[in-house]
Amino acid sequence: MTYKKMLRQLAVLICTIALMSSCYPYKVISGNGPQGKGEVTQWNHYVIYGLLPVGVSDPKVLAGDSNDYSVYTRHSFWNGLVSAVTFGIYTPTTTTVKR
Known part of the structure; x- marks a missing residue:
């Protein structure tokens, strides 16, 4: 197998993995x-x-004494950057509670 062919297959594999991942916000x-x-x-x-x-984080603690709130959890750009730099060893997410 030639070097160019292996490099091409590696690029296809990396692109496939990148496209299969999702940020799964909820x-x-x-x-x-x-x-x-x-x-x-x-x-x-x-x-x-x-x-x-x-x-x-605990959304009820972040909401304080409020009973009316929304919780939004996601991977932000910074979370993804930190995860990429650490090669997935440390993978943070961000939670935002609006009261």
Whole structure:
């Protein structure tokens, strides 16, 4: 197998993996939803491609005494950059709670 052919196959494999990944954002609304009282954002900490949680935020704590709020969890650009730099060993996500 030639070097060019191996390099081409590696490029196809990397592109395939990149296209198969997703950022899997999700949003949950509690009560009547946010009432415009502010928002709190916090990172969640995972290791080994997100398989093992190390420190995960609690939306009820972030919402404080409010019963009406929304929770939005996602991979931000910065989360993805940190994950890429650490080769997936550390994979954070971001949680935003709007009250």
